[in-house]
Amino acid sequence: MAGFFFSCSTPRPEIHRSKLPRMCRTLNAGVCLVAAVGLMFACTAAGQIANSAQAVDSSADSIAQGKRIYQSACVACHGSDGRGGEPSTTVFERPDSFPDFTRCDQTTAELDIAYKAVITNGGPYRGFAQIMPSFGEALSSQDIDKVISYLRSFCHGKGWPRGELNLPRALVTEKAYPEDEVVISTSANATDGPSVSGHVIHEQRFGVKNQIEVDVPLTFQDQNHIWYGGVGDTTLGIKRVMFSSLRSGSILSLQGSVLLPTGNRSRGFGSGTTTFETFAAFDQLLRSNTFIQTQLGADLPRHTQIAPQSIFFNTAFGQSFASDHGMGRLWSPMVEFIADRDLVDGAKTDWDILPQMQVTISHRQHIRGDLGVRVPMTNTAGRSIQLEFYLLWDWQDGKITEGW
Ligand code: HEC
Structure with a gap:
């Protein structure tokens, strides 16, 4: 996928230079969309064959x-x-x-x-x-x-997405499955200025296919040897499953969110404007617990003069392994590719790679942890390597103290 994005940095001679940024922008977004949709169909088709034995x-x-x-x-x-x-x-x-x-x-x-x-x-x-x-x-x-x-056969309801499609949560790429969980995540700069930020995320299902999400970011930064801490822009979101099939191993969801300007802009904790975010998430489970999760979306701030519009495309490739014929502790190595691009002339796409390992901690598997290293691959100036970590509690499966 990276190739599509990089291809625009070498201008083709027959195109007039001044037209390039806009063309590239449209081309990048277009190629991204077509590639994502293509990937979706290819995966669903592959899943159709592979998954008949899954459940x-x-x-x-x-x-x-x-x-x-x-x-x-x-x-x-x-x-x-x-x-x-x-x-x-x-x-x-x-x-x-x-x-x-x-x-x-x-x-x-x-x-x-x-x-x-x-x-x-x-x-x-x-x-x-x-x-x-x-x-x-x-x-x-x-x-x-x-x-x-x-x-x-005791459950007569229709349209409930099956838990098999609830793939291991990646550090950045949001999954398509609607969840009942609390996630506490942290990332810390491994290079450049000291900075630690985190998120407290609460997700809750309602109805057959929906989920609400509240995400409160927290940041601590050393600015000229004084540490400042503060809340960032809080996200309120609603997700809805549009399609899910255990047979093909696929699930597609749409989410719409509002990021409220609760963060202090002058300290760099918030954007200073309300932002609407929308994304599609498509996940595919393949044979022997290999999976692909994709997320394609846009951030649309109300005041584009202080915060630019941007698009993002995240993917996570992974594989789950469990001892004891699949019944024991679950290990899920994953690698994420994270792309973000401001929708302004001349902007370049930020690409990051994020290898990581998720593991179940409690016997009930309702408490999990994930640790990874996020490495910028393009536009690396001013973008630090980061250590990322989360702890997740699937509260529908039991209290924190239960299930050990
Ligand atoms: C002696 C009583 C007893 C018998 C017999 C029994 N169960 Fe259970 N089962 C329980 C209890 C009690 C729980 C709840 C345990 C808990 O929540 O801590 C349970 C839990 C379960 C669960 C776990 C559900 C979850 O939340 O993950 C499954 C599945 C289950 N039983 C299936 C069966 C099946 C199938 C059989 C027959 C082959 C069976 N049980 C026989 C008492 C029994």
Whole structure:
């Protein structure tokens, strides 16, 4: 992709020089858009072939066999309707996290492999109650897949994006999946002037396909040997899933946000104007847990004389690995390519590369960390190498203290 952007720096002789910046700008944005859409279709097509084996087999036959297993091994505690057995006949006290398999909002975000981990190894394997027994000895791996496909049939709702499409969050590229999570991220200059900045991000789903986001940035800077700290421009955003398919492994979302000028402009913490941001995020899961996440968007400030309009294009390529047949700790090495360009004549595209590693910290995998190094590749003057880090808490999966 970098090649498209660089190509404009060597002017073709037949084009008059003064027309170049504008042409390049349009060309860059156009090429970027076409490339992104092309990538999307190519990925969806590849995913269609690759992913048919990704989720458990949900054929009528396998659901019927799963039902028989459920009725003999699970019904006493989970009830014939999947909401939990009669309290008078179940002897255990129900934990808060006791599942109601008819609640699509609770079940669709859970991965088949997460259910399999608990059914095979018992509750404590993922930090759940011991009352949930392990069935790894009593049932074969195929039987467990069948009982999971039966569990899935309790949710009758349509259009819920499946948790398998909730790919590991990259440091910069926003993902398409709507989330219930809190993220605390930090980046620190590794070169140039000392500066540490962070974000506190709260994301919350509503309805079948939507999510709101609040992002409060914080910056601490050494300006002439005095440290200044302050809040940056706060983002309020709404995301909506436009398309998602577990079969093809793809998900597409649109987000619209407002960045309020809450940051002090004279200290360099804020832009001093309200900015509208919009982006499309398209993520593709491929065979054996390889994935691509892409995000294409624009920042449109209200007062362009103090802050220029800009476009950005971020991609994250990654692969997840987990021990214990995919059920254990999840490691996700990723590399991001981050491009940003002001929409003014003569501006150049800033390209950064950001290799990183995300890892699940809690047994329940609802607390994760990610660490990377962001290296500017073009227009490097005044742009420092940065260490980037986040801690993420998927609060729908349990309290911070639970699931260890
Ligand atoms: C002795 C009672 C009991 C039996 C039998 C039982 N379960 Fe459970 N199961 C539980 C309890 C209690 C929990 C909740 C644990 C918690 O939230 O801490 C649970 C949790 C689960 C979860 C985890 C849901 C999540 O939030 O990730 C799954 C999946 C599950 N059970 C499936 C099954 C299946 C399938 C069977 C039969 C093969 C089965 N259970 C048999 C008691 C039981």
